[in-house]
Amino acid sequence: MKKNIPIIEQAYQESLKVLDACAKPSGFYASGLKGGYEATWSRDSMTTTMGAVLEGDRYKTTIKKSIELLARNQSYLGQIPNCVGSYNLDRKSDVTFNSIDSSLWFVTGLLIYCSVFDDKEFYDKHQRQLALAMVWLAYQDPDEVRLLAQQPTMDWMDAFPHKYGYTINTQALYYGVLNLIGKSRQARHLKRVVNGEVQKYVSLYDPKLGYYWPWAWKNHDDKREHEEWFDTSGNLLAVLTGLASPEIAKKILTHIDKKKINRPYPCRVIDPVLRKGDPAWHDYFDNCDAREPYHYLNGGVWPFVGGFYISALVKMKQYDKAESELALLAKGNLEQLNGHGFNEWLDGQTGTAEGEPYQAWSAGTYLYAYHCLKQKKALFF
Numbered sequence: 001m002k003k004n005i006p007i008i009e010q011a012y013q014e015s016l017k018v019l020d021a022c023a024k025p026s027g028f029y030a031s032g033l034k035g036g037y038e039a040t041w042s043r044d045s046m047t048t049t050m051g052a053v054l055e056g057d058r059y060k061t062t063i064k065k066s067i068e069l070l071a072r073n074q075s076y077l078g079q080i081p082n083c084v085g086s087y088n089l090d091r092k093s094d095v096t097f098n099s100i101d102s103s104l105w106f107v108t109g110l111l112i113y114c115s116v117f118d119d120k121e122f123y124d125k126h127q128r129q130l131a132l133a134m135v136w137l138a139y140q141d142p143d144e145v146r147l148l149a150q151q152p153t154m155d156w157m158d159a160f161p162h163k164y165g166y167t168i169n170t171q172a173l174y175y176g177v178l179n180l181i182g183k184s185r186q187a188r189h190l191k192r193v194v195n196g197e198v199q200k201y202v203s204l205y206d207p208k209l210g211y212y213w214p215w216a217w218k219n220h221d222d223k224r225e226h227e228e229w230f231d232t233s234g235n236l237l238a239v240l241t242g243l244a245s246p247e248i249a250k251k252i253l254t255h256i257d258k259k260k261i262n263r264p265y266p267c268r269v270i271d272p273v274l275r276k277g278d279p280a281w282h283d284y285f286d287n288c289d290a291r292e293p294y295h296y297l298n299g300g301v302w303p304f305v306g307g308f309y310i311s312a313l314v315k316m317k318q319y320d321k322a323e324s325e326l327a328l329l330a331k332g333n334l335e336q337l338n339g340h341g342f343n344e345w346l347d348g349q350t351g352t353a354e355g356e357p358y359q360a361w362s363a364g365t366y367l368y369a370y371h372c373l374k375q376k377k378a379l380f381f
Contacts, residue, residue, distance in 0.1 A: 014334065015370075016055070023062040024065075027065040027069045027070075028040060028052075040066055042082060043361075045109070046106060049112060050365065050368040051307075054367060054368065060117060073095045080102045082097055082102045099155065101173060104174060107130060112380050147171060149164075157169075163215035168235060169233055171234075176237070178190065204216055211251065212231070212238060213226050214228075215227060229280065230255065235252045236309055240381055242315075249312070252312075266301070268294075269305055274298055300346065306329040308365060322373050341357060342358055344357075
């Protein structure tokens, strides 16, 4: 890193302060300020782990506590909780499920932790929970094609938009998990299917668009249930994990540039935005912040996805661009809401900070991107 060191380094130091605030005796809270997300989510804590493990022993205990908390509350069928904590009192439960990516992120975080710290004892202690989570995931395959199918709002986009069946976000995570756990043959098969080399009736890659559909499901003669808006996180995870071939990865990154999805900050999470009256619109969207274009999940900027973007650029050896985009992400993370940065999301047009500040995964993936660029390597994948 050469050109933009001051702001990159400033955001690096601030990201450590954010994780210090999010690190609790029970594990990582999703946000570190009182009144924020004061609970432990699998996806938030394990995404945060990707960067936190690269800071030596500083967060080692917190990562372990996060994994232990999730493992201890695993369902008898093997599903890892979406969230453990009293954040949403309306649910009348301290443990919530109903997600597919929580189990995927748990396995990812556990394996990354054990690899970085060479903690065989911790791995052995949680091998049963790991195996049960993988069995639960394997059963999310109603068509017996060795892809994971999901119901609507079962991943990190849990309020908007409406996607179901085979989603690119879930397939990319599953591909990464299969490789991390040593199931390379199954991973290769998944890659061929998703990229349309075999069983094209369940593929997700669209060569005309140059990126993956956000989701697709059944064929009805000449029509297939699917949508074609750009799912930024899913496509970037496909690049980062290697699910996307180098040719596809280049097209995805080119599409992000062409459509300026990396502006005003990396990255807006869907493109184009959805509006009331569009075929993809559902009436329940009116109940969340996504009802407004460029807000929340409807084309808002989510800095944790920006961290994946910079890491994907590093994966493709676009180091100079990765550095300039990391500087822009640093600026976005330092935008303040009520005197605090590293926000949950930012307005997709103005870049104004929104959502909860001091967000763990905004800081954690910044650290991950920072270290990937520093080492010129997409770490762990």
